[in-house]
Amino acid sequence: MSLWEYANPARFMALTARVLPVLAVLSAVCLVVGLVWGFFFTPEDFRQGSTVKIIYLHVPSAMMAINAWAMMLVASLIWLIRRHHVSALAARAAAPVGLVMTLIALATGAIWGQPMWGTWWAWDPRLTSFLILFLFYLGYIALWEAIDDPDTAADLTSVLCLVGSVFAILSRYAVNFWNQGLHQAASLSLDKKENVSDVFWFPLLVCIAGFGLFFVVLVLVRTRTEIRARRLHALRLRARMG
């Protein structure tokens, strides 16, 4: 069976109706276990004190902020190349989720930065590229809302998504491009010596899985809504015309 069969809205709705309950339960379990484990059952860091507990929100949300844009980029390319409506609607559905993830990453970063760096905000490469990514999310959502014709809106937002991808990549690699600023390099590494200690790493892994599943569940739910909204729009147009 080809993946493209799920570009058919009816098949997509049937499949997601079956998998959504399972994914929603998995997501809730991972989020609750990860956050409770991280908040209640991990020690303080010798240098950062209890603020290290913010890592369980900040890192997964920042990862999802970038990954959401990456998913929108893939969906936009599929729309531009193959004209599958479900992919355009999935990109539209993902944007508010990515926006909230970016906002959580920015807010928790500022709250963490104040006691550790002595400032809520600095025009550091990673922070600035994240702020620009946040503005791209807002612009993307506004553009969808501003255009009545759904295909034209999908075309223009797809192009905006391609442009914004530069900042999504910058958000991920800014600390590597410019070796300056307050933000540290990645805390997570496959190299055990560079990675955070296991006592923080394991609950963080569960939180990352929880945020990832949460994103998938919300995007599927919202894509189902967008498919229904598109059908509703078509029915209303037909009724108006005769």
Next chain:
Amino acid sequence: MMPELGKYAAYVLTAYGASVVLLLALVALSWVRGARIKRQLAEAERESKHG
């Protein structure tokens, strides 16, 4: 039960509080819009069938 958060308690609790509120708001808005569109579509389909 509450862990000892020391002098950074306000920062940690604010980060968790703000994040939970944002996540719940996102779920609630998605749910409400989804339910509204589903209801409107059912009505529109009923009307289109009955003329």
